[in-house]
Amino acid sequence: MKKLKYDVVVVGGRIGGSVSSLFASKNKANVLMIEKMQEIGTPVQCAGGVTDEVFKTLQMKPSDCHVTSRIEGADVYVPDGRRVRVADEKTKGYILERKMFDKHLAIESAKAGTDIMVKTRFKDLIMREGKVCGVVAEYLGETVEVEADLVIAADGVESTLARKAGLNMVKIPEKIFSCAQYEVVGLDVPSNWLKFYFGEQVAPGGYAWIFPKGDKVANVGLGVRGTKETAYTHLKRFVSRVDATPVELNVGGIPVSGPVDKTFADGLLVVGDAAGQVDPLTGGGIRITAVCGRIAGEIAAEAVKTGNASEKFLKRYEDIWKEKIGKNLVMSLKYRKVLDTLTDEDMNRLGKFAEEHDVMSISKISALKFVGKNPHLLRLLKEIL
Amino acid sequence: MKYSAERCGYCGACVSVCQKNAIELRETGISFNLKCENCNACASVCPLGALTFENH
Numbered sequence: 001m002k003k004l005k006y007d008v009v010v011v012g013g014r015i016g017g018s019v020s021s022l023f024a025s026k027n028k029a030n031v032l033m034i035e036k037m038q039e040i041g042t043p044v045q046c047a048g049g050v051t052d053e054v055f056k057t058l059q060m061k062p063s064d065c066h067v068t069s070r071i072e073g074a075d076v077y078v079p080d081g082r083r084v085r086v087a088d089e090k091t092k093g094y095i096l097e098r099k100m101f102d103k104h105l106a107i108e109s110a111k112a113g114t115d116i117m118v119k120t121r122f123k124d125l126i127m128r129e130g131k132v133c134g135v136v137a138e139y140l141g142e143t144v145e146v147e148a149d150l151v152i153a154a155d156g157v158e159s160t161l162a163r164k165a166g167l168n169m170v171k172i173p174e175k176i177f178s179c180a181q182y183e184v185v186g187l188d189v190p191s192n193w194l195k196f197y198f199g200e201q202v203a204p205g206g207y208a209w210i211f212p213k214g215d216k217v218a219n220v221g222l223g224v225r226g227t228k229e230t231a232y233t234h235l236k237r238f239v240s241r242v243d244a245t246p247v248e249l250n251v252g253g254i255p256v257s258g259p260v261d262k263t264f265a266d267g268l269l270v271v272g273d274a275a276g277q278v279d280p281l282t283g284g285g286i287r288i289t290a291v292c293g294r295i296a297g298e299i300a301a302e303a304v305k306t307g308n309a310s311e312k313f314l315k316r317y318e319d320i321w322k323e324k325i326g327k328n329l330v331m332s333l334k335y336r337k338v339l340d341t342l343t344d345e346d347m348n349r350l351g352k353f354a355e356e357h358d359v360m361s362i363s364k365i366s367a368l369k370f371v372g373k374n375p376h377l378l379r380l381l382k383e384i385l
Numbered sequence: 386m387k388y389s390a391e392r393c394g395y396c397g398a399c400v401s402v403c404q405k406n407a408i409e410l411r412e413t414g415i416s417f418n419l420k421c422e423n424c425n426a427c428a429s430v431c432p433l434g435a436l437t438f439e440n441h
C-alpha cells in the first residue's frame with residue numbers, strides 16, 4: 001500500500017477543488033488534489049453561465065480558451081409565452097466551456113504547486129479521536145493512504161466524504177433540480193442573450209434554459225422537481241420545438257435547498273455543491289463555489305501555518321463565507337419559496353405586469369397597484385420584504 | 386432498485402439523496418449495497434430514468 005503525507009488533501013477536482021487547492025497552494029501549503037475521473041471536467045454537468053464577478057474572485061481574466069460568449073442580458077418567458085426582458089450590469093456575464101475552464105483551474109492550481117492525482121477515488125476517511133487526519137483512496141485498483149492536517153471535501157452533489165465525518169449532507173429529493181441538457185448545433189439565437197422558460201408544461205418545479213455559445217451552438221436544458229416524467233423526457237419535448245442537432249448530452253442534480261447546516265468539522269472543510277453552496281433560486285453554483293473555495297483554501301493554509309486545524313479554528317471558514325454571501329443565499333431561498341407557490345396563472349399575471357412596465361425600474365406605486373389587484377400575491381410579497 | 390447501466394449518465398444525483406448510503410458511484414456507473422431500503426428517493430431524482438422501483 002502506498003502512503004503519502006501532505007498538509008492538505010482536496011477531494012474533487014472541479015471548481016470547488018481546484019479553487020481551494022489553488023488558494024491553499026498560493027498561501028504556501030503543501031497540497032494534494034484527487035479526482036476520481038480520468039479527465040478533469042468530464043462529464044460536464046453544467047450550462048456554464050456566470051456573471052463577471054467570478055473572474056474577480058479568482059483573480060483571473062476571461063480567455064477565449066474557456067469562454068464561448070459574452071452575455072448582456074436575458075429574456076424570461078412566462079407560461080403563456082409573454083417575454084420579460086432583463087438587462088443591467090448584474091446580468092452581464094459569460095458562457096463558460098466548463099470542460100476547458102475546469103481544466104484551466106486545475107492547471108493554475110498545479111502551477112501554484114498543487115500535486116494532482118486523477119483516476120483516484122476517495123474511499124474513506126482516516127479518523128483519530130474524532131478528528132479527520134487524511135483519506136484512503138484507490139488509484140487503478142491500488143489503495144493509497146494520504147495523511148494530512150486537513151481535508152477539503154469538494155466532491156460535488158454526491159457529497160459522500162463529509163457524511164463519513166458525521167455531517168448531515170443527505171439532500172432531500174424535492175429540493176434537487178433533476179437536470180438534462182443538450183449542447184446543440186444549428187440554433188439561430190443571438191449569442192449575447194440568455195433565455196429562460198417557466199411553466200408546468202415545460203419544466204415543472206424548475207425552468208428550461210437556452211444559453212448561447214455563439215456560431216449557432218447552444219446549451220439547451222432544463223431542471224425539474226417532483227415530476228413523474230424524467231428530466232430527459234422533458235428535455236426531448238422541449239428540444240423537439242427547434243431544429244437542431246445535439247453534440248453532447250449532460251445530466252446532473254443541483255441542490256436548491258440552501259447550504260447544509262454545518263460546513264466544517266475537526267480537520268475538515270466542505271465546499272461547493274457538497275456544501276449546498278448553490279443559489280437556491282437559479283441553481284447557479286459556479287460563483288458561490290469559487291468564493292467559498294477561495295476562502296476554504298486560504299483558511300486551510302492558515303490552519304497549516306498555525307498548526308491548528310481544530311473545529312474551533314475552522315469555524316472561521318463558515319463565518320467568513322456566511323458574511324460574504326450568506327445574506328444573498330437567504331434572500332434567494334425566500335424567492336425560491338415564493339416561486340414554488342406561484343401557479344402558471346400567477347406567473348402569467350406577473351409577466352403581463354412586467355410587460356407593461358420597465359422591469360428594471362418598476363416603481364413602488366405601480367407594484368402596489370398590481371398586488372392590490374392580486375391580493376393573494378401580497379402575502380407572498382410580504383415574505384420577501 | 387432496478388438499475389440500467391446503459392441509461393446511466395454517472396451524475397451522482399441518486400447518491401446525493403440516499404439516506405442509507407446505499408449507492409456508490411464509480412467513474413462510469415453505480416452499484417448498490419445491502420443497506421438499500423427501496424425508498425425510491427434515488428429514482429425520483431434520476432434525470433435519465435436509469436433507476437426503477439422493483440417490488441419484491
Ligand SMILES: Cc1cc2nc3c(=O)[nH]c(=O)nc-3n(C[C@H](O)[C@H](O)[C@H](O)COP(=O)(O)OP(=O)(O)OC[C@H]3O[C@@H](n4cnc5c(N)ncnc54)[C@H](O)[C@@H]3O)c2cc1C
Binds near residue numbers: 037120160
Ligand atoms: C445541468 C446543470 C447546469 C448547471 N448550470 C449552471 C450554470 O449555468 N451556472 C452556474 O453557476 N452553475 C450551474 N450549475 C451548477 C454548477 O455546475 C455546480 O454548482 C458546480 O459545478 C459545483 O462545483 P463543485 O466543484 O462543488 O462540484 P462538481 O463540479 O460536481 O465537482 C465535484 C468533483 O468531485 C469529484 N468526486 C466526487 N466524488 C469523488 C470521490 N469519491 N473521489 C474523488 N473525486 C470525487 C467528481 O468527479 C467531480 O469532478 C449547473 C448544474 C447542472 C447539473
Ligand code: SF4
Binds near residue numbers: 406421422428
Ligand atoms: S431506494 Fe432509497 S435506500 Fe435504496 S438506494 Fe435508492 S435512495 Fe438509497
Ligand code: SF4
Binds near residue numbers: 399
Ligand atoms: S441519478 Fe441516474 S444517471 Fe445519475 S448516476 Fe444515478 S442512476 Fe446514473
